[in-house]
Amino acid sequence: MSNFDLMLPEEVLMLRDMVADFAKTELAPIAISIDEEQRFPMEQVKKMGELGLMGIPYPEEYDGAGLGYLGYAVAVEEIAKVCGSTALTLAAHVSLGIGPIFLFGNESQKKKYIPPMARGEVLGAFGLTEPGAGSDAGGTQTTAVKDGHEWVLNGQKIYITNASYASTYVATAVTDKSKGTKGISSFIIERGAPGFSVGKKENKLGCRGSDTATLHFDNCRIPEENLLGELNSGFKQFLTVLDGGRISIGAMALGIAEGAYLAAVKYSQEREQFNRPISEFQATQMKLATMATEIEAARHLVYFAAKLKDADKNYIKYASMAKLYASEVATRCCLTAIQIHGGYGYVQEYEVERMLRDAKLTEIGEGTSEIQRLVIARRILQGDLLG
Ligand code: COS
Numbered sequence: 001m002s003n004f005d006l007m008l009p010e011e012v013l014m015l016r017d018m019v020a021d022f023a024k025t026e027l028a029p030i031a032i033s034i035d036e037e038q039r040f041p042m043e044q045v046k047k048m049g050e051l052g053l054m055g056i057p058y059p060e061e062y063d064g065a066g067l068g069y070l071g072y073a074v075a076v077e078e079i080a081k082v083c084g085s086t087a088l089t090l091a092a093h094v095s096l097g098i099g100p101i102f103l104f105g106n107e108s109q110k111k112k113y114i115p116p117m118a119r120g121e122v123l124g125a126f127g128l129t130e131p132g133a134g135s136d137a138g139g140t141q142t143t144a145v146k147d148g149h150e151w152v153l154n155g156q157k158i159y160i161t162n163a164s165y166a167s168t169y170v171a172t173a174v175t176d177k178s179k180g181t182k183g184i185s186s187f188i189i190e191r192g193a194p195g196f197s198v199g200k201k202e203n204k205l206g207c208r209g210s211d212t213a214t215l216h217f218d219n220c221r222i223p224e225e226n227l228l229g230e231l232n233s234g235f236k237q238f239l240t241v242l243d244g245g246r247i248s249i250g251a252m253a254l255g256i257a258e259g260a261y262l263a264a265v266k267y268s269q270e271r272e273q274f275n276r277p278i279s280e281f282q283a284t285q286m287k288l289a290t291m292a293t294e295i296e297a298a299r300h301l302v303y304f305a306a307k308l309k310d311a312d313k314n315y316i317k318y319a320s321m322a323k324l325y326a327s328e329v330a331t332r333c334c335l336t337a338i339q340i341h342g343g344y345g346y347v348q349e350y351e352v353e354r355m356l357r358d359a360k361l362t363e364i365g366e367g368t369s370e371i372q373r374l375v376i377a378r379r380i381l382q383g384d385l386l387g
Contacts, residue, residue: 049120
């Protein structure tokens with residue numbers, strides 16, 4: 001029982017315990033091997049579906065768990081403590097795969113696509129980034145042109161999480177070039193659409209058990225009803241989707257930081273040098289104290305952002321703060337954990353080197369730390385000063 005238990009609703013605590021148990025029994029044994037072999041943990045992802053983890057924040061009418069972003073953030077955190085790759089797979093599916101359809105889909109799109117995704121039978125992916133459109137996501141070059149009752153898409157999307165295993169995709173494309181970012185729209189694409197294919201899988205620094213690949217649209221034809229929301233409103237749609245996604249990347253970073261910290265505490269109490277556990281040296285104690293303090297601060301930000309979102313308040317600034325701070329804490333905690341482990345921290349078996357590689361992703365994906373600072377600064381200058 002931690003002090004934080006007092007701040008979490010009973011159903012979220014039950015979810016947390018169930019996910020922690022799943023992570024310990026199902027993910028801990030494979031976390032090293034899926035990273036080493038760059039293997040997507042298909043069996044475990046299926047089990048997450050059976051446990052109801054693939055649609056945690058969405059209403060039960062769409063087969064979600066109805067536990068909001070707080071429940072979802074806590075689940076991602078628990079999984080990330082053990083396996084960053086699986087946490088990323090879950091976060092990309094829930095926030096970026098289902099998120100756009102839930103937020104902007106019409107009722108028939110929601111009824112068709114969300115339930116199988118929320119049950120974990122179908123994996124989702126979000127196609128935004130392009131070779132020339134990263135932080136400047138509005139610089140998209142992929143196009144969509146109406147032809148009769150179909151849209152014809154041409155272009156490519158890179159670094160797409162879950163790309164090789166998804167069956168439902170949402171991607172952005174230019175529908176009116178003359179309007180700049182106000183001429184971008186979003187579309188739902190199903191695996192198997194003519195002219196659509198998934199290409200090269202990336203060989204990444206970290207989160208190597210998650211799948212990252214390219215989407216190709218080569219005169220890809222989709223029905224006109226697969227336009228998501230209003231025509232030419234895609235830019236604002238994906239900024240809104242990313243706002244929510246950033247909470248889950250913050251939760252992922254928090255979980256990785258906790259995993260590294262817990263490993264460092266344990267190791268420092270077991271490892272003896274100069275005839276005593278290294279935890280008895282102040283050099284180690286200072287490090288542990290800093291890690292613990294930063295982790296609790298990160299947790300406050302992540303949970304608060306999730307609670308604001310669940311309460312339908314403006315959470316944009318907090319989502320960016322949560323992601324920015326938690327991701328930088330994660331990298332620092334992993335580096336410190338490696339330092340405490342010494343030489344053992346530099347090898348695979350003790351896992352903190354993998355955690356560092358996984359943590360780095362959280363400073364980049366769904367908006368770099370620089371973009372988060374930009375978003376926060378804009379909110380401040382719009383009058384959102386404190387609280
Ligand atoms: N959430 C919702 N709406 C937002 C928003 C946010 N975080 N930020 C801006 N908007 C709205 C604005 O209110 C504005 O609406 P109006 O046109 O009605 O006034 C519109 O979106 C355009 O905003 P703005 O002019 O500020 O856009 P910019 O192009 O100047 O900058 C940034 C937008 C740089 C913040 C944006 O491109 C961004 O977040 N880039 C990072 C993308 C990213 O994270 N990529 C990684 C993808 S991993 S899947």
